[in-house]
Amino acid sequence: MTDITSIRVSSWDRWIDPRSIPAADESVTERCSHELLQEALEGLDADLRAEIGSMKVTSAQVNRTGRFEVPPPRFMALPPGVTMDVPPITDLPPFCDVRVGIRTPGGQEQEAMIWVPLGWNSRFLGCTAGGDFTLTLGDQAQRHVQPPFALRNGFATATIDGTRVDTSAQEVIRADGTIDAELIANLAHRSLHAMTIIAKAIVGALHGRAPRFSYLVGDSVNGRQAMASAQFHPGDYDGIWSEDPAINWTRVIPAGLWPATVMHELDNVLPEEKLEAFRSAVLEACDGADGVEDGFLGAFEPIDLDPHKVVGTATPAGEITQLDAEVMELIWAGPRRVTGERLWFGPRPGTRSWGSHVAMGFPVGLCVTTDVDSQLVPAPFGLSPLMQRWVTRDPEANGIGLTFAEYESLFDQGCAEFAEIATDNPDLTAFRDAGGKLLLSHAGDDEVIPFQGSVNYYRRVIKAIGGLEETRAFARLFVTDGDMHNFCYGLGPGLTLARGMAALMTWVENGQAPETIIAESWSPQDRTLTATRPAYAYPGSTSYNGDGDPADARNYHQVPASEHVLRNFDL
Structure with missing residues (x-):
């Protein structure tokens, strides 16, 4: 039987020309x-x-x-009062x-x-x-x-x-x-x-007959599963796409408790109005380094803002105080030991991390707060207390009220005890030798899994494999500016299922490695395409040409990311 399957992107979820699919x-x-x-x-x-x-x-x-x-759904605990009625x-x-x-x-x-x-x-x-x-x-x-x-x-x-x-x-x-x-x-x-x-x-x-080609795709916690397939079972798939992945699991999960821990230890909970003020200050100071002021930062744009410079700024929740700035500085810095040694990454400055996006009834973000008895308290993201529950054997643990010392101990115990699920092994030689191709992608404004972790992992893969070009031969990383976790509804365009699959299949089946993938923004109201922008393979970065519609991918070109900036992704 002749295989004439034709790759043709026609919408966000269609990438195979239906005319090329064989009859029943x-x-x-x-x-x-x-x-x-x-x-x-x-x-x-x-x-x-x-x-x-x-x-x-x-x-x-x-x-x-x-x-x-x-x-x-059998495996998802919904918030009180939230139901999920999915149409056929x-x-x-x-x-x-x-x-x-x-x-x-x-x-x-x-x-x-x-x-x-x-x-x-x-x-x-x-x-x-x-x-x-x-x-x-x-x-x-x-x-x-x-x-x-x-x-x-x-x-x-x-x-x-x-x-x-x-x-x-x-x-x-x-x-x-x-x-x-x-x-x-x-x-x-x-x-x-x-x-x-x-x-x-x-x-x-x-x-x-057996499948001619096999592919695996997963995002978020499922992106971790996709990467685990490459690490543990390298012969299972010809092509794997790991998107916005929760790789480095034993670090990513407890990192979600860091903002709540900071707010508890400094006894100062930041409302979303103040978080927005800090974000606005970041954009005012840093937006435009990629040639266009578009309300979000390029993934590899340098960020240079001392949050203490925002002290005194008026917000609907009151002026930004010195203590507010200290809280914000620690949250951005990411999890630390009591000695100051960095454990992992925090939410990137400029990211809307306070739950402005709601998915399936859940506010999505690491800095979410809620009102309890007229008092503002942290509300860690749903999965964030999971490692604490495993480590303490307490299914009721909620991640609130930890001291810095308790947090450090929890972090270390989780990394030691649950290494099998960490999914952080950079040695992908077996996957490479099996002929596999890996597409790793991450949203630049991910609200729950900071993209810095994926860049950190990819840089460790480069070191383990023996060089950038050797790695690019079978594994490539794409970071999409302004994109949000999983959905292509963020401030900046993201990789749709169709665009990513078309790129991966073309690489696996035709040997054409992707250097550029067109990212897209879609309207959630009427499912219309609203903007496009190129995403370049690491270490490529996006730069605006200076004229033309900024919502059109044709008006951008590739520049190499600064090594000075890239070193910030190493621990």
């Missing part, structure tokens, strides 16, 4: 059966079956309705919907969901995250791949619920107070590996 193979309907698919799983290598655990096909049916009814997913091609129950060697029950289109483009696209969680975000301009998006582009796809755990840590902490190490390992990398092996076996049984 009706013989697949005959093979979409419990018996045949169970036989395929039992035919897996004995060592793989022992590693994964018992596997049972629980359902296999062809869906020709074009619709999928989304079940309620529509515009789906005919596909075989397969569910596989898994019982891991340690006894954990999981379910893998595999969708295989009758008209298949000969490729597999793995979805990170957990089961139905990947279906809850709906049709939004985002980077997070979900099974419907993969299916509409002709891919076979899969997801598994074993890659998520309850953020309260009640699943991880056993009744006797010990940690379920297998559950941590499953979350870290094993469940996603199992899903991949199972899904490829199912696809091969249905279509009579």
